[in-house]
Amino acid sequence: MKTKRTGDWLEVIIPAKWDGYTIERILKKEWNVPRKLMHSFRSNREVTLNNENPHWKTAEAKTGDVLRIRLFRAQPLEVTPTYMDLEVIYEDDHLLVVNKPAGVFTHPNKPGEDDTLVNGVAFYFQMNGIEATPKYVHRLDRDTSGAILFAKHDLAIAMLGKDLQERKIKRTYLAWAHGKLTPSKGSIVEPIGKDRHHPVRRRVSKGGQHAETHYEVLTYDKKKKISLVKLQLQTGRTHQIRVHLSHVGHPLVGDMMYGGTGNYHYKQALHAARLTFIHPFTENEIHCLAMPASDSPLFTPEHVESLE
Numbered sequence: 001m002k003t004k005r006t007g008d009w010l011e012v013i014i015p016a017k018w019d020g021y022t023i024e025r026i027l028k029k030e031w032n033v034p035r036k037l038m039h040s041f042r043s044n045r046e047v048t049l050n051n052e053n054p055h056w057k058t059a060e061a062k063t064g065d066v067l068r069i070r071l072f073r074a075q076p077l078e079v080t081p082t083y084m085d086l087e088v089i090y091e092d093d094h095l096l097v098v099n100k101p102a103g104v105f106t107h108p109n110k111p112g113e114d115d116t117l118v119n120g121v122a123f124y125f126q127m128n129g130i131e132a133t134p135k136y137v138h139r140l141d142r143d144t145s146g147a148i149l150f151a152k153h154d155l156a157i158a159m160l161g162k163d164l165q166e167r168k169i170k171r172t173y174l175a176w177a178h179g180k181l182t183p184s185k186g187s188i189v190e191p192i193g194k195d196r197h198h199p200v201r202r203r204v205s206k207g208g209q210h211a212e213t214h215y216e217v218l219t220y221d222k223k224k225k226i227s228l229v230k231l232q233l234q235t236g237r238t239h240q241i242r243v244h245l246s247h248v249g250h251p252l253v254g255d256m257m258y259g260g261t262g263n264y265h266y267k268q269a270l271h272a273a274r275l276t277f278i279h280p281f282t283e284n285e286i287h288c289l290a291m292p293a294s295d296s297p298l299f300t301p302e303h304v305e306s307l308e
Contacts, residue, residue, distance in 0.1 A: 001283045005093045009074045010281070014065040023049060026067065029222045031280075034158050042252075046070035071153050071176040074131035077122055079108065084120025089147060089288045094281055095160075096121065096134070096150040099290040102267070106139040106148065121150055132248060137164055138171070141239065146272025147174070147290035158278040164236070170276040172307055173231040173241060176269035177250040181227050181230055184217040188244040192237045202239045204247045211237045218306065226253055228303065241270060253298065261303050271296075273304045 002013040018026060027033040027047070041047050042056070047058035049059055061067060072093070087099040098121060100106065105116040121134040135157040137149040149169070151157035163169050193208025195201040202208075204210045212234035219228045227250070231241055239258075245251055246258035254260050255268040262269070275288040289308070 001281065002186060002255055005072065006068075006193045008070050008074075010071045010093075010248040012067040012281075014061045016063045018061055019063045020060050022057055023047060023059055023061065023067070026061065027056070031155070032162050033155060035122050037154055037158065041069065042220070042295040045272060046073075055233065068266070070156075071155055075153075076135060077126065077131075078133040079118055079122045079125035080114040080227060081126045082114050082119035084117070085124050086120055086124055087290075088124075089275075089290055090286060092279075095279070095286075096124075096152060097147055097275060097288045098150065100145055100272075102143050102149050102294060105142050106136055116146065125144055125152075137161060137169070138236065140272055141242075141268070141270075143267035144270045144272060145200055145287050145290070145293065145296075147171075147212045147273070149275060149277070156280060160277075163280070164276060167234065168278065170200045170274075171233060171272055171278075172274035173233075174271045174299060174303055174307075175229045175231060175241060175245070176226050176253040177229050178226055178253060179250045180206050180225070181215065181217050181221050181248070185217060186216065187234075188213045188248060190244060190247055192240060192243050200238070202243050209235070211235045211236055211240050211244065213241060215245075218303075230307065231275050232254070242268060269298050271299050271304075273299075274307050 004011045006254060027038060045053050048062060050065055089099055090097040095182055100117050106115050106266045107118040118134055118136060125132060125134055132152055135151045137151060137160045140146060140148055151160055166221050189212045190206035192202050192211040193205035195203045213234045216230045217227050218230055233240060242252055242255055242258045251258045251260035253262040253269040271292055273290055277286055279286050291301050291304055
């Protein structure tokens with residue numbers, strides 16, 4: 001799809017597949033614009049077709065028409081910006097993908113906490129003239145490193161949030177797990193719920209939420225007795241990979257909460273190495289690889305590149 005930013009506005013050239021669609025159908029059915037945002041666009045006259053403001057329910061767009069939407073209106077910064085040396089993997093007018101280091105929370109969990117990835121991205125926004133609050137599409141545990149997707153405006157977060165819910169955003173992880181998994185490729189389908197004996201820990205529980213993890217052993221280190229495993233999530237439960245691997249007797253290296261051990265200076269050997277999704281506006285497929293930190297004791301760039 002052909003799109004172009006012009007100041008606060010996004011210009012979209014109506015594709016043939018939208019020929020005859022009303023403005024309302026495009027916004028509600030094709031882009032799933034939330035009701036509150038629809039009301040804001042309508043009230044502020046922030047959607048035009050060929051530079052006119054026709055009635056949304058009756059005006060039909062034709063192939064080649066120009067639909068303009070004011071997506072980039074300046075928004076207040078709602079978190080404290082904090083300098084952080086960020087590695088940007090992908091960026092455009094709508095999205096930002098960064099490589100989160102291990103040991104950093106994705107977002108503040110209590111008042112006054114301003115050393116999280118969201119704070120670092122807020123500083124990046126501020127320094128680059130992006131007048132908005134960064135909105136994370138998904139999260140990673142504090143001690144998990146790798147790719148995290150952020151949205152730069154309200155419509156992007158709404159569209160990407162729906163894609164995440166519908167499992168259209170694919171995340172591939174690398175992990176080192178104790179022992180040798182057998183079979184070497186398979187799925188772990190076990191419900192996950194809270195552990196009532198611990199404020200943070202999760203566990204496999206009959207009353208928990210459906211959780212499905214697909215895995216494949218890439219290599220086995222006989223000396224250390226650990227397996228390098230590629231994992232993909234069909235669902236996105238808290239601590240899902242950690243709980244599932246622990247449940248089948250192969251906890252992550254260093255993950256003491258779930259039975260792992262190791263002296264690799266890793267609290268959990270888990271890295272979100274690849275992120276793949278369809279761009280909500282251009283409809284291009286985006287592939288992002290997040291390389292491990294240069295001082296990573298277990299993961300190497302070759303491990304990540306092998307996923308391509």
